[in-house]
Amino acid sequence: MQLFDEDNLSPVRRRTLERLTHAALKLYQENKFPSPEEITREAEYAKVTLRSYFSTHSEFVEYVVKRVIGAFEKPKMTADPEENIARLLSWGYGELFSHEALMRDAMRIAQHRWQTRQEEGSHEGESFLKKSNRREALAEALAPLESQLPPEKVQKLIMLMSVLYGTEALTVLKDTFGMEQEEIVELTTWGAKLMLHQALQEET
Amino acid sequence: MQLFDEDNLSPVRRRTLERLTHAALKLYQENKFPSPEEITREAEYAKVTLRSYFSTHSEFVEYVVKRVIGAFEKPKMTADPEENIARLLSWGYGELFSHEALMRDAMRIAQHRWQTRQEEGSHEGESFLKKSNRREALAEALAPLESQLPPEKVQKLIMLMSVLYGTEALTVLKDTFGMEQEEIVELTTWGAKLMLHQALQEET
Numbered sequence: 001m002q003l004f005d006e007d008n009l010s011p012v013r014r015r016t017l018e019r020l021t022h023a024a025l026k027l028y029q030e031n032k033f034p035s036p037e038e039i040t041r042e043a044e045y046a047k048v049t050l051r052s053y054f055s056t057h058s059e060f061v062e063y064v065v066k067r068v069i070g071a072f073e074k075p076k077m078t079a080d081p082e083e084n085i086a087r088l089l090s091w092g093y094g095e096l097f098s099h100e101a102l103m104r105d106a107m108r109i110a111q112h113r114w115q116t117r118q119e120e121g122s123h124e125g126e127s128f129l130k131k132s133n134r135r136e137a138l139a140e141a142l143a144p145l146e147s148q149l150p151p152e153k154v155q156k157l158i159m160l161m162s163v164l165y166g167t168e169a170l171t172v173l174k175d176t177f178g179m180e181q182e183e184i185v186e187l188t189t190w191g192a193k194l195m196l197h198q199a200l201q202e203e204t
Numbered sequence: 205m206q207l208f209d210e211d212n213l214s215p216v217r218r219r220t221l222e223r224l225t226h227a228a229l230k231l232y233q234e235n236k237f238p239s240p241e242e243i244t245r246e247a248e249y250a251k252v253t254l255r256s257y258f259s260t261h262s263e264f265v266e267y268v269v270k271r272v273i274g275a276f277e278k279p280k281m282t283a284d285p286e287e288n289i290a291r292l293l294s295w296g297y298g299e300l301f302s303h304e305a306l307m308r309d310a311m312r313i314a315q316h317r318w319q320t321r322q323e324e325g326s327h328e329g330e331s332f333l334k335k336s337n338r339r340e341a342l343a344e345a346l347a348p349l350e351s352q353l354p355p356e357k358v359q360k361l362i363m364l365m366s367v368l369y370g371t372e373a374l375t376v377l378k379d380t381f382g383m384e385q386e387e388i389v390e391l392t393t394w395g396a397k398l399m400l401h402q403a404l405q406e407e408t
Contacts, residue, residue, distance in 0.1 A: 031322035108315040118235035168372035194402040
């Protein structure tokens with residue numbers, strides 16, 4: 001649980017949280033998956049400090065991801081869905097690569113949370129379902145398709161593009177095929193276009 | 205490191221390894237990510253036993269994955285790439301879902317290994333690049349395309365299908381969109397067909 005209200009944080013508590021966040025980001029930039037101890041040490045606080053903000057380490061990592069994603073300047077969307085997807089993939093993989101360790105750690109932690117939810121017997125998965133920036137960005141990118149395709153097909157394309165666009169795809173293409181950022185952008189853009197073209201063609 | 209030779213294992217050591225493997229699988233079937241301690245306890249061995257077979261826990265988990273995948277009976281491939289992909293996705297997601305916790309833990313551990321490689325400064329990623337059953341299965345499924353598409357396009361399609369087919373895609377579609385196994389098979393099969401059709405069409 002996040003143990004504070006973002007909008008009602010004393011200046012001192014806010015500064016402390018900023019320093020913890022920056023310490024974590026600095027360690028992630030060194031391609032580490034920092035432990036709570038490493039983060040507080042880097043920020044020069046006592047070990048317990050983090051625990052007064054977040055009840056678990058996963059929540060802190062999620063908070064850092066949210067902060068990083070919140071600071072992203074998303075590309076402008078146009079009336080052309082194909083152009084939108086190309087912009088989103090090129091920009092998005094750039095951001096993912098520049099925060100690769102953080103994104104991989106978040107993916108790792110998401111699995112751990114899945115496991116914890118199994119133990120708790122909660123199956124609704126609500127905490128996951130609400131935090132998808134990727135889904136929202138893709139829905140906006142594909143919105144112009146709504147005049148050309150039935151809504152359920154647009155939705156299916158959003159889901160397929162979600163698989164092509166993200167840390168999961170990055171790890172498959174980089175770790176299994178040794179691909180670099182540029183190649184991943186080119187490949188996934190090509191795949192997205194194939195799907196868009198064919199879906200539109202099947203409709204007419 | 206794997207500290208034994210699979211083909212030259214004494215009957216006693218082999219039996220012990222079998223019991224450890226089965227204990228791990230039993231715990232994974234209960235949707236746990238078992239620790240080395242939990243596995244040895246389940247198998248009724250001393251804590252040190254595992255360490256005489258594998259120098260790290262990740263390697264044991266990889267061994268278990270390899271054993272599970274090795275026992276899979278892959279579907280027969282035909283001369284029709286579209287049919288092959290449909291068979292592979294339907295069968296493969298069935299296997300992934302029936303070993304969901306193991307596959308998620310393996311994905312989690314793969315991230316941890318990425319991080320360790322960064323620390324060691326080794327960038328070749330060799331340990332990942334060699335262990336892709338998925339790539340081989342997809343190459344076989346798409347082999348009939350070789351008479352219709354240039355080899356680099358077949359290769360690109362294999363890579364795109366690798367993103368649609370695996371634990372990574374499973375977690376995106378299940379955790380972000382709340383999809384079930386059948387829906388995931390249907391969606392990814394549709395997406396794969398869109399790409400195949402359009403790639404072939406662009407060629408003619």
